[in-house]
Amino acid sequence: MLIREYEANSLKECLTQIRNELGPEAIILDTRKARKGGLLGIGAREIVRVVAATGLVPREEVEAKSLSTGASKEEGRPKESAGATSAAAARAYRTIAAVANNSTEQRSASNRSASATKTRPSPSISSSHEEEYLPSSTSKARRTTPATNSHPVEPAAEPTPTTNGAKKPSVSSMQRIGELEQALAEIREALDTLQQQQQLAQEQTVTAVVSALAPVVAPSAPPPLVLPACPELYKRLLEIGVDEALARDLVENLPDVSRWSEQARLPMALSALSDLIARRIPIAAPLSPTPGQLTTVVFIGPTGVGKTTTIAKLAARFALLEHKRVALLTVDTYRIAAVEQLKTYGQIMDIPVRVAYDQSEAVAAVRECADYDLLLIDTAGRSQKNTMQVGELKSLIDRLNTKSYLVLSACMKERDMLEAVERFSKARVDNLIFTKLDETDSRGSLLNVLDKTGVPLAYITTGQKVPEDIEVADGRRFAHLLLEEGR
Numbered sequence: 001m002l003i004r005e006y007e008a009n010s011l012k013e014c015l016t017q018i019r020n021e022l023g024p025e026a027i028i029l030d031t032r033k034a035r036k037g038g039l040l041g042i043g044a045r046e047i048v049r050v051v052a053a054t055g056l057v058p059r060e061e062v063e064a065k066s067l068s069t070g071a072s073k074e075e076g077r078p079k080e081s082a083g084a085t086s087a088a089a090a091r092a093y094r095t096i097a098a099v100a101n102n103s104t105e106q107r108s109a110s111n112r113s114a115s116a117t118k119t120r121p122s123p124s125i126s127s128s129h130e131e132e133y134l135p136s137s138t139s140k141a142r143r144t145t146p147a148t149n150s151h152p153v154e155p156a157a158e159p160t161p162t163t164n165g166a167k168k169p170s171v172s173s174m175q176r177i178g179e180l181e182q183a184l185a186e187i188r189e190a191l192d193t194l195q196q197q198q199q200l201a202q203e204q205t206v207t208a209v210v211s212a213l214a215p216v217v218a219p220s221a222p223p224p225l226v227l228p229a230c231p232e233l234y235k236r237l238l239e240i241g242v243d244e245a246l247a248r249d250l251v252e253n254l255p256d257v258s259r260w261s262e263q264a265r266l267p268m269a270l271s272a273l274s275d276l277i278a279r280r281i282p283i284a285a286p287l288s289p290t291p292g293q294l295t296t297v298v299f300i301g302p303t304g305v306g307k308t309t310t311i312a313k314l315a316a317r318f319a320l321l322e323h324k325r326v327a328l329l330t331v332d333t334y335r336i337a338a339v340e341q342l343k344t345y346g347q348i349m350d351i352p353v354r355v356a357y358d359q360s361e362a363v364a365a366v367r368e369c370a371d372y373d374l375l376l377i378d379t380a381g382r383s384q385k386n387t388m389q390v391g392e393l394k395s396l397i398d399r400l401n402t403k404s405y406l407v408l409s410a411c412m413k414e415r416d417m418l419e420a421v422e423r424f425s426k427a428r429v430d431n432l433i434f435t436k437l438d439e440t441d442s443r444g445s446l447l448n449v450l451d452k453t454g455v456p457l458a459y460i461t462t463g464q465k466v467p468e469d470i471e472v473a474d475g476r477r478f479a480h481l482l483l484e485e486g487r
Contacts, residue, residue: 003029003053005191014050026054030188034195051187232266233273240482241414241444246451250276274483277447278475284431284456286472287314289324289374296366296375296400299433300393300424301407302416303381306435306461308338310407311376312345314459316467319349324373328353329365331396332380342378345466359396366400377402384416384423394427404428405458410437414445421453431458438462438469443482 002022008014011031018026030051038044233254237247254272257265289295299307311328318324328346330353332338339355346353354369356362362377369375377400382389397404406429408417421429432455434446450457460478463469471477 003051003187006050006052007047009045009047011048011050014048018050018052022052022054026052028052029184030191049191051191233269236483237444241442241448242482243444243448243451246448250280270483274476274479277479277482281447281450281473281475281478282454282456283473283475284458286458287318287374289318291324291373292371294366294370294372294375296377296402297405298377298379298397298400298402299405299407300379300397300427300429301381302384302412302420305381305407305409305412307381307407308332308341308378309464309466310433310435310459310461310470311342311378312349313461313467313470315345315351315374315376316349317470318374319351320467325371326351326374326376327369327372328376328378329356329362329369330354330378331356331362332378333357334380338378338380359399362396363399382424384420387423390423390427393424397428403430405431405433406455407433407435408449409435410440410443410446412445414448417445417449418452421449421455429455431456433457433459433461435461437481446478447482 004018004022006014006017008017014031018028028050030049032049034047034049035044036047231251234247234251237250238244242250250273253276254269257269257272260268287295287297299311301307315326315328319326326349328342328351330339330342333355343353345351352369354365356365366375379393379396382393384390404427406421406424408420412420421432432450434457437443437446437460457473457478459470459473460481461470462481
């Protein structure tokens with residue numbers, strides 16, 4: 001009897017190997033699934049292991065083959081697991097071979113009994129053939145009985161056939177079945193032990209490799225934030241809404257102030273930080289209209305950011321302070337109050353105001369103002385989320401071929417300001433104007449928008465007064481407003 005274990009990716013592949021090596025008469029003793037390969041169980045693939053047996057061979061040959069097969073298959077594995085498996089397999093082979101031999105002897109005895117029954121119709125059975133019908137233990141006892149015994153032992157009665165024609169198994173058959181099951185249990189136990197030892201050895205190997213490589217592949221911890229110059233300034237930047245990465249970059253670029261006195265350290269660090277912010281802000285050149293040459297500027301942006309008031313402040317600044325010829329044009333016909341508001345400003349400053357209800361009228365109005373130095377164009381508030389309205393603005397700006405200022409309120413959320421810059425840039429955004437800086441103390445988002453978009457800042461407004469509360473963008477002034485809360 002030859003028993004082997006086969007391993008493959010599927011049961012079909014295992015059966016093919018068994019049929020090729022052991023032949024079509026092989027018997028399947030055990031089938032199970034397992035996982036193999038991978039690292040710490042990750043990436044392991046599922047395999048099938050099958051134990052099969054065939055043939056009746058001499059005991060010495062079976063043991064020799066099992067030992068040689070075990071040595072070849074278990075090469076590189078722990079010696080203890082190979083020895084345990086071979087010993088258990090050898091015991092199982094001897095048990096199965098004994099059971100097979102007993103089965104052969106029983107079949108031979110049955111054949112001889114059938115022949116004797118045909119030739120001798122007498123129901124009694126001679127003592128010479130009684131041993132063939134008795135179990136092995138009974139036959140042995142009969143042979144040891146003296147010949148002078150006048151009471152011969154009667155042969156065992158024939159098993160009574162059941163209703164389906166099958167014979168009840170004898171005690172010896174049940175014993176042999178129990179021995180076979182015990183042998184199979186020993187094989188399974190040996191295979192389980194071998195599998196556990198293999199898994200343990202694999203885990204120990206992986207653990208050793210990971211431990212050896214841990215110092216090499218372990219990620220290094222980020223260096224702690226060192227703020228040699230006034231941690232108070234870093235905290236202040238975060239409080240006013242400056243992005244953490246930007247605040248860290250600004251503070252880390254401060255000069256070393258440890259050599260300064262205790263009293264001068266904070267003011268000097270604050271001045272150095274203002275210089276860093278001023279250099280970081282992109283600043284646009286202010287409007288500088290040339291006499292006799294028309295400069296047109298269109299103001300765009302969301303609703304409620306103060307476009308009309310900002311236009312009035314700039315118009316008063318150039319008309320009253322710089323004595324330029326200024327004209328106003330509005331295409332904001334969605335709100336009657338906007339037109340009336342702009343006309344009121346025009347009457348106060350003695351500046352002409354024109355109204356255009358479509359793009360053609362806007363183009364004609366620009367031609368009529370060709371003799372002026374500066375033309376400021378007011379547009380209706382548009383939502384940056386409305387792509388159709390943004391498209392209309394783009395068409396208007398393209399037809400007028402004019403510079404565009406995007407007006408944003410300092411009270412807006414940073415996310416909304418960034419979205420507005422992105423969406424209105426599809427029309428055209430040359431410069432930014434921040435309004436209502438007097439209505440908030442969290443102005444760090446303005447610095448974040450300028451740093452992330454890179455769009456230059458042209459003007460800021462700090463109140464409602466016309467024309468006082470508008471300033472040309474200046475880096476140091478803007479930094480002062482950020483750090484000193486506008487005071």
